[in-house]
Amino acid sequence: MNVKRIGIVGSGIMGSGISEVCAKAGYEVVLRSRTQEKAAATLAAIEKSLAKQVERGKLEEAEREKALAAIKAVSNIKELSDCDIVIESVIEDLDTKRELFAHLDDVCRDDAIIATNTSTLPVIEMASVVRNPERVLGIHFFNPAPVMGLVEVVAALTTSEEAVETARMFAESCGKEPVIVKDQAGFIVNALLFPYLNNAIKLFENGVASMEDIDTAMKAGCGFPMGPLALLDLVGLDTSLSILEALYDEFRDPNYAPAPTLRRLVSAGKLGRKSGSGFFDYQG
Numbered sequence: 001m002n003v004k005r006i007g008i009v010g011s012g013i014m015g016s017g018i019s020e021v022c023a024k025a026g027y028e029v030v031l032r033s034r035t036q037e038k039a040a041a042t043l044a045a046i047e048k049s050l051a052k053q054v055e056r057g058k059l060e061e062a063e064r065e066k067a068l069a070a071i072k073a074v075s076n077i078k079e080l081s082d083c084d085i086v087i088e089s090v091i092e093d094l095d096t097k098r099e100l101f102a103h104l105d106d107v108c109r110d111d112a113i114i115a116t117n118t119s120t121l122p123v124i125e126m127a128s129v130v131r132n133p134e135r136v137l138g139i140h141f142f143n144p145a146p147v148m149g150l151v152e153v154v155a156a157l158t159t160s161e162e163a164v165e166t167a168r169m170f171a172e173s174c175g176k177e178p179v180i181v182k183d184q185a186g187f188i189v190n191a192l193l194f195p196y197l198n199n200a201i202k203l204f205e206n207g208v209a210s211m212e213d214i215d216t217a218m219k220a221g222c223g224f225p226m227g228p229l230a231l232l233d234l235v236g237l238d239t240s241l242s243i244l245e246a247l248y249d250e251f252r253d254p255n256y257a258p259a260p261t262l263r264r265l266v267s268a269g270k271l272g273r274k275s276g277s278g279f280f281d282y283q284g
């Protein structure tokens with residue numbers, strides 16, 4: 001398939017980051033949010049991110065202008081009708097995603113690939129609401145998408161080899177390193193990462209060390225770029241809770257049972273960086 005136009009559905013941190021990556025890679029991007037206001041706000045955030053890269057000397061002004069001009073922010077889902085690949089990055093809720101996939105099935109061209117950026121949910125559950133499920137797979141970017149080099153290409157039981165190969169080539173064309181993985185909760189990275197993050201919360205709950213010292217220990221002791229609690233804040237505590245719930249649902253392994261503090265913070269509206277506070281504060 002000659003891939004030219006990418007549709008992105010959802011305007012959270014990931015939708016915005018993936019749109020930026022695709023536009024910089026030379027694709028036409030249709031960024032779809034539920035409202036035109038949200039779509040415009042996401043475009044403004046991408047504009048800010050690109051401007052920062054120009055300021056830091058990481059991007060030429062002409063490249064910034066070209067990338068921005070390549071993104072069309074829309075609210076009408078029908079605008080995705082001529083996209084070659086559509087990647088959804090909406091809330092980690094299976095019913096919401098399944099409803100969206102049924103819509104995308106009606107709207108998208110028959111040969112278009114419909115992908116999910118889900119962190120953990122079963123891709124087959126989304127593929128099963130589409131008439132030709134061989135074109136459905138996972139294309140999983142990491143946060144922050146413009147920086148992290150990995151894309152997990154997730155092949156469901158019904159995904160065709162052609163779709164996997166197209167997604168692999170697409171990820172490479174975005175400057176990412178793709179890995180191919182089966183449709184099992186958590187794929188590779190989150191299956192390994194989240195028991196670690198969850199256990200970091202439990203260490204804090206058990207009073208073993210302060211939040212700051214837990215993070216310092218993993219940065220200074222293991223060379224990780226961020227401590228586990230700061231990383232949870234970056235990913236989003238609501239997203240992290242959904243990931244752990246999905247993993248626990250699949251494996252019933254106590255390592256995946258969400259630490260109570262995580263649930264409490266989410267109930268309190270403390271969702272991490274995006275809400276201004278989580279384990280740490282980000283106001284001001």
Ligand code: 3HC
Nearest residue numbers: 049056058119141142143144146147148190225226231235
């Ligand atoms: N958009 C674009 N660029 C960004 C960015 C963003 N949101 N955030 C940081 N950057 C760029 C900066 O501009 C800078 O670029 P430069 O080196 O070319 O000037 C570079 O990244 C480093 O940024 P900073 O100097 O501001 O900060 P740090 O050096 O502390 O790096 C970090 C920030 C890249 C986030 C680093 O701490 C890191 O790699 N953390 C780990 C992140 C991680 O593990 N992500 C995976 C999470 S799991 C996941 O996503 C799965 C999902 O399903 C939940």
